[in-house]
Amino acid sequence: MPDKFITLNNVSKSYTRGGETLKVLDQLHLSIARGDFVALMGPSGSGKTTILNLVGGLDSCDSGSVHVADSEVSAMSRSELPAWRSRHVGFVFQSFNLLPVLTALENVMLPLQLTPLSAAERKKQAAFALDIVGLTDRASHRPNQLSGGQEQRVAIARAIATDPAVIIADEPTGDLDRSSADEVLQILSRLNSELGKTILMVTHDLVAAKKAKRVLELDKGLLVEDQQQEA
Amino acid sequence: MRFPFRLAMRHLMARKARNGLTVLAISIAVFLLCFLIAVVQGMEEGIRSASSHRLVTQSAVSLFVDLPTSYQQKIDTIDGVHLTTKFRWFGAYYQERKNFFAQFAVDHQRFLDMYTKDIEIIEAVGGTTGPAARAAVQKAFASDRRAAIIGVGLRDGERFGFQLGDTVPLIPSIYPRADGNAWEFVIVGIYRPLKARIPDTTMYIRADYLNEAFDSGEALGSRGAGVYYVNTEESVPIDQVAKDIDALFANGPQRTQTITEAAFASFFVSAIGNLPLFLGTIGGAVLFSIFFSVVNTMMISGRQRLQESGILQALGFRPFVSTMLLIWEGLIISLLGGGIGILLALATEGSLIRIFAQNIRNYQISVPLMLLALGISALLGIVAGLAAGIPFLRSSPTEALRSSG
Incomplete structure (x- = not known):
């Protein structure tokens, strides 16, 4: 592995639901290189989304450590994590998670409010991000005026607006038809190949997984397969 | 952020x-x-705006029981009493019952002297205004037993619009006239309240006009005073004056209850x-x-x-x-x-x-x-x-x- 950009060392994570403890990750070791495009696959409950949440600083592990670039995410306090997330990670969710009361442009501008950019600069950068996903002409549309594919492209634009190094995508094509899913996957591939974004994508879709450079198969919290793919 | x-x-x-x-x-x-x-x-x-040197003497039985007019002269003799006036609720209305406003029968020769800090006479019949208006009203109030002083609200309000010199007929609801007609009052002065407790829609009429009308059978009612307003000397404790007044009438014919003007004002609030x-x-x-x-x-x-x-x-x-x-x-x-x-x-x-x-x-x-x-x-x-x-x-x-x- 040339460059350990993201590392999970001996990570364990359990959840307690209804008095029952469920071990989701069991002493997992994982390294991801800078600029990699990794697809995480596996059955439900195998720990895929938990890995995304740990890498993205949305959740904390019970034991072990999570490093992203030079930061030990697992050692950060709850108050430190939001600022770190805003600088280093962009999220793309299965159900898009755009704010319905804002236009596409305003949704993309939202994370830029955490930067020192002026209002004009934020608008310019958000417009640029929308241009990257090919939705300049939909900037003033609300999410309910967009198709599912367009909504997910706006969500991608929002994820890259602050120019984070890592993009975390949780089943980004799960709610899309094949054509829209292909568009989204194409954009993610471009972000990886042209802009060098490190992408961590959970998917059940084999077509989507084929776009990744590396596919990791998880089962019951354990890494059962690690496969590099040809570009 | x-x-x-x-x-x-x-x-x-x-x-x-x-x-x-x-x-x-x-x-x-x-x-x-x-x-x-x-x-x-x-x-x-x-x-709060009640005078700190004014007492109100009412019947100990009820506010609605009149006091004898003879009491006034006796109250005047009490040490610490500066000035007294009768105050009697007249309770008539103008044309229709909904056109009600307060009227009080007072001693015309004493009322204005007593209320120097409470009301300002702004205009007298004949058009006198300014500082001379008070004296002009005093004179006019004394010269006609039907004379009345009204608040500026009765002149300026849309409902009444009474003017100086107007003869205002008031239909009685307490003291009917023997001939069945309305009482008539002639407006001789207009006042503006200087204290918050005094409405600008009150009419002050002469108590002697009422009492004489009752005495002569011109109207149905009995001679009396609703209450006595008593201005006290600043040098004498007001509580002492109140005690002295009530002590004077302790054995009748009508026992009195004398309270401060503030207590009297708050009585109406606490009455409900x-x-x-x-x-x-x-x-x-x-x-x-x-x-x-x-x-x-x-x-x-x-x-x-x-x-x-x-x-x-x-x-x-x-x-x-x-x-x-x-x-x-x-x-x-x-x-x-x-x-x-x-x-x-x-x-x-x-x-x-x-x-x-x-x-x-x-x-x-x-x-x-x-x-x-x-x-x-x-x-x-x-x-x-x-x-x-x-x-x-x-x-x-x-x-x-x-x-x-």
């Missing part, structure tokens, strides 16, 4: 009906609050229960019910936006940002409602002053009252927003994201 206030504004605009109704509810509550506080303050101001407390309780109850309604509205909004909080946290905003947004929204809703309520109170102030002219002289939506109402509105919004936004502070980003919007 910049707060995404635009998001708050968009949320407010996205739920126009719900937020509009909440604003309406707050505006009504704040209007009621302003109204009730102004009523209570107006009543209290009336009591502890009105300030009653009104305060109503105001408090209205405010509390609206408060819970606003909190409920904001909490519904908060529950619907837990997922949004998760999204914002994923984007890098801290959990308190979502809470702040709800507080901001609560503030806007409550201040808007409060502002409308205050405007409503201001818009109705003039009409309510006219309606309350007889009873609450000093009904006023004052600047401190407006600031109080605005402050309560703001507090309402902050507490409601905070109550709705606290769950955001407790939930983790993953929990928030999992919640349905």
Whole structure:
């Protein structure tokens, strides 16, 4: 592995639901290189989304450590994590998670409010991000005026607006038809190949997984397969 | 960190009906609050403005039992008494019962001397104005037993519009005339109140005119005085004068009860229960019910936006940002409602002053009252927003994201 950009060392994570403890990750070791495009696959409950949440600083592990670039995410306090997330990670969710009361442009501008950019600069950068996903002409549309594919492209634009190094995508094509899913996957591939974004994508879709450079198969919290793919 | 206030504004605009109704509810509550506080303050101001050197002597049996006219001369002899006048409720109306205003029969030769600090004579019959008006009215009041002095509100008000020199017929409801006709009074002077407790819609007529009419059979009623107003010397303790008056009549024929003018004024307030407390309780109850309604509205909004909080946290905003947004929204809703309520109170102030002219002289939506109402509105919004936004502070980003919007 040339460059350990993201590392999970001996990570364990359990959840307690209804008095029952469920071990989701069991002493997992994982390294991801800078600029990699990794697809995480596996059955439900195998720990895929938990890995995304740990890498993205949305959740904390019970034991072990999570490093992203030079930061030990697992050692950060709850108050430190939001600022770190805003600088280093962009999220793309299965159900898009755009704010319905804002236009596409305003949704993309939202994370830029955490930067020192002026209002004009934020608008310019958000417009640029929308241009990257090919939705300049939909900037003033609300999410309910967009198709599912367009909504997910706006969500991608929002994820890259602050120019984070890592993009975390949780089943980004799960709610899309094949054509829209292909568009989204194409954009993610471009972000990886042209802009060098490190992408961590959970998917059940084999077509989507084929776009990744590396596919990791998880089962019951354990890494059962690690496969590099040809570009 | 910049707060995404635009998001708050968009949320407010996205739920126009719900937020509009909440604003309406707050505006009504704040209007009621302003109204009730102004009523209570107006009543209290009336009591506060009472003279500290004036007593009121009434029958110990009841306020509605007249005192003998012979008492006045005896009261005048008591050490510490400066001046006395009869005050008798006349209770007639102009043309129709709804055109009621207060009339008191007083001693024409004493009344103005007694009320030098209470009312200002602004115009006398014949057109005399300024400092000379008082003397001119004094003279005119003495020269015609039908003479009457009216408050400026009876001249300027749309309902009456009485002018100097006008003969005003008043239909009796207590003291009918033997011939069945109305009493007639000639307006000889116009006063402006200098004290909050004195309405500007009162008519003062001559007590001797009434008593003579009763004596001669011209009208049905008996000679007497409702109460005696007693101005005391500043050098003598007012309590002592009151005790001396009551002691003088302890053995009849009519026992008296002498109290300060402030106590007399507060008697009318307490006659219908502890009105300030009653009104305060109503105001408090209205405010509390609206408060819970606003909190409920904001909490519904908060529950619907837990997922949004998760999204914002994923984007890098801290959990308190979502809470702040709800507080901001609560503030806007409550201040808007409060502002409308205050405007409503201001818009109705003039009409309510006219309606309350007889009873609450000093009904006023004052600047401190407006600031109080605005402050309560703001507090309402902050507490409601905070109550709705606290769950955001407790939930983790993953929990928030999992919640349905």
